[in-house]
Amino acid sequence: xxxxxxxxxxxxxxxxxxxxxxxxxxxxxxxxxxxxxxxxxxxxxxxxxxxxxxxxxxxxxxxxxxxxxxxxxxxxxxxxxxxxxxxxxxxxxxxxxxxxxxxxxxxxxxxxxxxxxxxxxxxxxxxxxxxxxxxxxxxxxxxxxxxxxxxxxxxxxxxxxxxxxxxxxxxxxxxxxxxxxxxxxxxxxxxxxxxxxxxxxxxxxxxxxxxxxxxxxxxxxxxxxxxxxxxxxxxxxxxxxxxxxxxxxxxxxxxxxxxxxxxxxxxxxxxxxxxxxxxxxxxxxxxxxxxxxxxxxxxxxxxxxxxxxxxxxxxx
Numbered sequence: 239x240x241x242x243x244x245x246x247x248x249x250x251x252x253x254x255x256x257x258x259x260x261x262x263x264x265x266x267x268x269x270x271x272x273x274x275x276x277x278x279x280x281x282x283x284x285x286x287x288x289x290x291x292x293x294x295x296x297x298x299x300x301x302x303x304x305x306x307x308x309x310x311x312x313x314x315x316x317x318x319x320x321x322x323x324x325x326x327x328x329x330x331x332x333x334x335x336x337x338x339x340x341x342x343x344x345x346x347x348x349x350x351x352x353x354x355x356x357x358x359x360x361x362x363x364x365x366x367x368x369x370x371x372x373x374x375x376x377x378x379x380x381x382x383x384x385x386x387x388x389x390x391x392x393x394x395x396x397x398x399x400x401x402x403x404x405x406x407x408x409x410x411x412x413x414x415x416x417x418x419x420x421x422x423x424x425x426x427x428x429x430x431x432x433x434x435x436x437x438x439x440x441x442x443x444x445x446x447x448x449x450x451x452x453x454x455x456x457x458x459x460x461x462x463x464x465x466x467x468x469x470x471x472x473x474x475x476x477x478x479x480x481x482x483x484x485x486x487x488x489x490x491x492x493x494x495x496x497x498x499x500x501x502x503x504x505x506x507x508x509x510x511x512x513x514x515x516x517x518x519x520x521x522x523x524x525x526x527x528x529x530x531x532x533x534x535x536x537x538x539x540x541x542x543x544x545x546x547x548x549x550x551x552x553x554x
Contacts, residue, residue: 268298276300333377357394427473435486452501461520
């Protein structure tokens, strides 16, 4: 999808390769779990989600439910899992439309949900990471609800451990990705070049698909710079302003910043633009957040569109 540097060499086996494998292991385990439950438990669908303070995002779903579950994230407060897992334990509801909580009755009627079962994916310290859930349009479908709940809890505990390992490895994964991208370095600024940028985008896209994490792209135009020394200075200011996030020189005077884990990049774009302006550059910036199932090439395009619109709105 993205051009990769011809100079980049394959990574030898080692800790970085093992860490990168953890996200794939979790994604494969989540897919296997939902397929197994869908084939044996009699409910209409099963899914694994990532849950944050803001969003419920589908990570895996059985084949029938996949288009609906993975299509877009939902505000977490508007999900059944949020309300049922608030007490910290797995839960089974024979018919959501008859539940005592008005919010759950409303969700059941809105989405045509009868029976519902969910179990939390947690870190060892209890932090909620996501859920493993199943549902049916009809009430009371499961012949052995207590058994379904036990099996769901056991699978969720297993998935929680794998999810924890994968998330704990992300920071090191990104550092390793950045080091690989720098093998295709721009000779003027020392940042990754356009090919290295493509490699960074592909690596982060793979991770986002597996772990349902947010990713943002900030594109910066530093204005007219007539010397190599000026471009090097712009790159230094950019690095300081972004906290040394992975960055690249993507064209003559434009720089890309990849912000994994960030779902509100406007403040970062403003920080970068302010720092560059204070350093004497006529800088402009645009940003975009990756949409679910979107390739980061598309996110990059939307950040560039935001930059163009920002420039067009400037006085004069």
